[in-house]
Amino acid sequence: xxxxxxxxxxxxxxxxHGLILGSYLAKAGLKILLLERRLTYGGGLSTEERxxxxxxxxxxxxxHFSISTTPWFKDLGxxxxxxxxxxxxxxAQPHSDGSALVFSRDLDETxxxxxxxxxxxxKTFREWNIKAEEMxxxxxxxxxFAPPLSxxxxxxxxxxxVLGSEFLELTKKQPLDAVNELFENxxxxxxxxxxxxxFGTVLHEALNTGSPVGSLIRAFDLATGYELAEGGSxxxxxxxxxxxxxxxxxFRNQTQVERVIVEGNRATGVELxxxxxxxxxxxxxxxxxxxxxxxxxxxxxxxPAAVQQKxxxxxxxxxxxxxxxxxxxEAPKYRSGAFxxxxxxxxxxxxxxxxxxxxxxxxxxxxxxxxxxxxxxxAGALSVLDPRQAPPGKHTAYAWQVVPYDIEGNPDAIDGxxxxxxxAILSKWREYAPNMTPDNVLGSYTxxxxxxxxxxxxxxYGDIFMGALTSxxxxxxxxxxxxxxxxxxxxxxxxxxNGAITGGAGYIGAGVIASDLGIDPWWTPMDARAELExxx
Numbered sequence: 149x150x151x152x153x154x155x156x157x158x159x160x161x162x163x164x165h166g167l168i169l170g171s172y173l174a175k176a177g178l179k180i181l182l183l184e185r186r187l188t189y190g191g192g193l194s195t196e197e198r199x200x201x202x203x204x205x206x207x208x209x210x211x212h213f214s215i216s217t218t219p220w221f222k223d224l225g226x227x228x229x230x231x232x233x234x235x236x237x238x239x240a241q242p243h244s245d246g247s248a249l250v251f252s253r254d255l256d257e258t259x260x261x262x263x264x265x266x267x268x269x270x271k272t273f274r275e276w277n278i279k280a281e282e283m284x285x286x287x288x289x290x291x292x293f294a295p296p297l298s299x300x301x302x303x304x305x306x307x308x309x310v311l312g313s314e315f316l317e318l319t320k321k322q323p324l325d326a327v328n329e330l331f332e333n334x335x336x337x338x339x340x341x342x343x344x345x346x347f348g349t350v351l352h353e354a355l356n357t358g359s360p361v362g363s364l365i366r367a368f369d370l371a372t373g374y375e376l377a378e379g380g381s382x383x384x385x386x387x388x389x390x391x392x393x394x395x396x397x398x399f400r401n402q403t404q405v406e407r408v409i410v411e412g413n414r415a416t417g418v419e420l421x422x423x424x425x426x427x428x429x430x431x432x433x434x435x436x437x438x439x440x441x442x443x444x445x446x447x448x449x450x451x452p453a454a455v456q457q458k459x460x461x462x463x464x465x466x467x468x469x470x471x472x473x474x475x476x477x478e479a480p481k482y483r484s485g486a487f488x489x490x491x492x493x494x495x496x497x498x499x500x501x502x503x504x505x506x507x508x509x510x511x512x513x514x515x516x517x518x519x520x521x522x523x524x525x526x527a528g529a530l531s532v533l534d535p536r537q538a539p540p541g542k543h544t545a546y547a548w549q550v551v552p553y554d555i556e557g558n559p560d561a562i563d564g565x566x567x568x569x570x571x572a573i574l575s576k577w578r579e580y581a582p583n584m585t586p587d588n589v590l591g592s593y594t595x596x597x598x599x600x601x602x603x604x605x606x607x608x609y610g611d612i613f614m615g616a617l618t619s620x621x622x623x624x625x626x627x628x629x630x631x632x633x634x635x636x637x638x639x640x641x642x643x644x645x646n647g648a649i650t651g652g653a654g655y656i657g658a659g660v661i662a663s664d665l666g667i668d669p670w671w672t673p674m675d676a677r678a679e680l681e682x683x684x
Contacts, residue, residue, distance in 0.1 A: 153425065153427060154429065155180060155398075155428055156173075156178040156179045156180065156428070156429050156431075157178055157180050157428055157429075157430055157433065157661070158180075158181045158417065158426055158428040158431075158432050159181070159432075159434075159639075160183050160405050160418070160432070160435060160436055161183070161191070161436040161606070161640060162182050162183070162186075162189035162190070162191070162399065162401070163189070163190060163192065163193070163435060163436075163640070164192070164193060164385070164388070164650075164651050164654060165435040165639050165640045165651065165653045166182055166433075166639075166640075167182070167388035167392055167654070168388060168651045168654030168655055168658070169433060169435065169639050169654040169655075169657050169661075170182045170392045171388060171391045171395055172220075172654075172655070172658035172662075172669075173658055174395035174397035175396075175670060176662060176667050176669065177667075178430070178667075179396075179398075180397045180398065181397075181399075181426065182392065182397055183400055183403045183418070183426075184399070184400070184401045184402075184403060185402070185404045185405075186401065187402055188401070189385060189389055189401065190381075190382055190384075190385025190386075191385075192381075192604065192612070192649065193208070193382050193384050193385035193649065194206065194207045194208045194209070194381065194382060195379075195380030195383070195537075196382075198473060198593040198595070199474065199475040199590070199592060199593050200475045200591040202538065202539040202542075203475040203537075203538050203542065203544050203590075203591065204379070204380045204536075204537040204538070204544065205473040205544060206380055206381045206530070207471065207473070207595050208381070208604075208612065209381045209649045210381060211374035211375070212232070212374065212375050212376070212377060212384070213372075213373070213648070213649070213650065214289070214372045214373065214375065215232060215384070215649065216232040216375060217372075218293065218651060218655070219293050219655060220293075220651050220655040223671045224388070226384075226387045226388070226391065229386075229387035229390060229391070230378065230384060232375040233375060233376040233377075233378055233533055233534055234253075234376075235374075235376065235493070235494070236252055236253055236254070236493070237250055237251065237252055237253075237490050237494040238370075238373045238374055238495050239251040239339060239497075240491045240494035240496070240497050240498075241335065241342070241498040241502075242482045242483070242497070242580040243335060244502065244580070246484055246486065246487055247264075247335075247484060247488075248482065248485075248488045248491040249262070249265065249336065250488050250490050250491055250494060251339070251343070251370065251494075252370070252490070253370050253371065254370070255277055258273070258370060259271075259273055259274045261488065262333075265333040265335055265336055266331070266332050266333040266336060268332055269330075269331045269333050269336045272330050272331060273331075273336075273368065276330070277369065277370060279314065279365075280365040280369040281369050281370070281371055281372075282311055283311065283314070283315050283318070283362065283369075284365055284371075284372045285372070286311065286683060287306070287311070287362065287680070287683070288361075288365060289372065290674065290680070291623075291645075292652055293645075293652050293655055293656065294673075294674040294676035294679070295659075295676065296626065296644050296676065297676055297677060298624055301677075302623075302624065302680075305677065305680040305681065306683070309683035311683055312680065318365060319359060319362045321364060323341065326364060327340050327341060334503055335502065337504055338502060338503060338504060339498060340367045341507060342501065342526075343366065344364065345507075359617075359619055360619055360623045361617075361622050361623055374495055376495060376530060376533055376534055378534055378536060379534065379537065380536075381649075405420065406418075406420055406421045406445070407419050407444075407446070407447070408432055408445045408633075408636060409425065410450055410636075413450075413634055414633065414634040414635045415431070415432040415634070415635040415636035416428060416432075418432060428635070431636070431637060432635060432637070433636075433637040433638070433639050433657060434636070434637070434640065435640035435653070435657075436606040436614075436640055437607075437608055437614045437640070437641070438459055438614070438638075438642050439459075439462070440606060441638065442455070442459045443459065446633065446636070451632055451633075452632050455631075458627075462621075462627075463615065463616040463618060463620075464608065464609045464616055465613055465615075465616045466552075466616075467550040467552065467553075467610075468551055468552065468596070468597035468609075468612070469548045469550065469596075469597070469610075469612060470550075470562075470594070470596050471546060471548055471594065471596065472546065472547045472549075472570050472573050472574075472592065472594055473544070473546050473592065473593045473594075474544065474545045474589055474590075474591070475542065475589070475590040475591035476538075476543040476544065476545055476588055476590060477542060477590055478543060478588060479529045479532050479543040480492070480527075480529055480545060480581035480584055482580055482581045483580060483581070483582060484580070492532070493532060494528075495528060495530075495533060497526065497528060498524075499576065499577060500524035500525060500577075500579075506522065506524060510522065510524055510550065514550050514551060514552050517552040517555060517556050517557060518552065518556070519555060519565055519569060520551070522576075523549065523569075523573045523575070524549070525547045525573055526547070526549075527546065527547045527548070528545065529543055530545075530546075531543040531544045542590070549573060551596070551597075553609050559597075560598065562596050562597070562598050566594050566596070570592065570594055574589070596610075597609075597610030600612075613641060613646060613647025614640065614641040614642055614647055615627070615641065615642045615646065617647065621642075621646070626642070626643050627643050628643065629653075629656065629657050629661075630664075637657060637660065637661055638653075639654050639656075639660075640654075641653065643656070643657070644656070655674075656673075656674075659673035659674075
């Protein structure tokens with residue numbers, strides 16, 4: 149059957165995963181239709197002028213983990229369409245006593261900075277960094293872009309090598325215990341845990357449980373880290389869309405999918421609210437969330453009992469982000485600059501949390517559906533590293549603080565604390581950067597789960613990852629690329645390697661679908677089994 153409404157494959161959702169999946173399969177010669185409910189595309193790759201003209205704010209994704217080295221970034225030739233900035237200083241933590249701890253990409257520099265607080269901690273970090281760099285390069289990044297092996301096979305393969313065995317042991321460690329065992333200085337401990345939490349874990353659970361992903365090693369490596377999309381995160385989305393269209397893909401925005409059509413337990417297309425049917429000859433792929441895919445578009449009654457239960461038990465992160473986005477006359481200037489001048493040049497900051505107890509207190513309060521009583525937040529001033537994100541001589545900055553989705557059980561309660569929380573954040577910021585005064589703030593915008601769940605409906609309950617990154621939902625326990633319905637695939641954040649900007653599920657999904665359709669891929673899909681077999 150060939151018609152204007154008939155395609156080889158239909159992809160639901162034009163976020164990072166849908167764009168990557170579509171680009172690969174369109175280039176493989178398939179007729180691909182990419183559907184998006186919204187006017188725009190890119191999902192969490194959002195850069196907008198929400199304060200004043202010329203000030204560009206990344207409302208969702210800001211820091212992209214080693215994107216320019218991913219297989220899909222290279223395969224799709226994206227370096228010809230955009231540039232990533234790799235900052236020398238990735239993390240900084242100013243302290244109320246005027247000191248600061250700054251992590252550089254350079255081992256000697258970082259060890260020296262840690263050594264200003266503890267010679268023993270500097271020595272420990274140097275020893276662990278050597279292991280972590282090897283584990284990240286040869287295990288973590290390889291598994292990140294390949295379908296995960298079963299728990300048994302993975303353990304068997306990793307156990308054959310010294311490096312693999314050490315990695316497995318590390319995945320069993322509780323981060324809080326590990327940090328307390330390894331380090332003696334409180335500032336050092338806090339920044340390590342802060343770095344780990346920003347990697348994409350639920351902090352409270354990350355502190356007290358191990359993770360099969362092995363994300364604990366990210367607290368120790370330096371060479372592989374976060375990058376900044378020049379001009380704003382949306383430029384990655386733009387580059388991917390240009391690639392998708394150039395490869396022959398078709399994009400339709402403002403197109404809501406009412407249901408996935410299932411005939412004889414096979415997905416054969418989708419139906420729109422006005423009754424229009426779009427046929428899929430070979431597959432339908434969802435890159436959105438579990439709830440909308442299976443509860444709304446497929447219907448629970450068409451799923452086996454085990455899948456119904458898995459959908460019903462899908463867990464979400466217990467916190468959301470309160471974002472304060474600022475247009476500034478000048479960038480934050482930290483008092484700690486006298487201690488370490490590089491504190492003003494970092495990508496990411498831990499502001500206001502100087503003890504493990506304070507971190508735990510904030511997250512305990514959030515779990516009790518309370519706004520943290522003390523402002524402590526992640527922050528950054530991206531225009532310092534990328535002047536394109538603000539007018540000449542001006543700057544942008546942001547602060548992200550964790551808050552409950554439904555304060556005291558009410559999702560609308562955020563409106564009653566919005567202004568007070570913004571003021572508290574700025575007041576706390578001024579304690580560390582005295583120039584963060586009201587007259588330095590040219591414009592401000594608060595962005596909370598109340599807003600972003602309306603714009604991005606797949607972030608159910610304010611969950612920016614579209615599923616809690618707990619051990620029972622990651623790696624070999626992820627939601628899966630193939631579903632119980634023939635021809636229906638999942639290729640979004642509920643799938644390995646899960647939420648945040650990785651592109652992994654779209655990339656892996658392309659290989660899975662190509663294999664099922666008998667298509668010889670024009671790329672070389674990552675094979676975890678082959679990669680792990682090569683470990684020494």
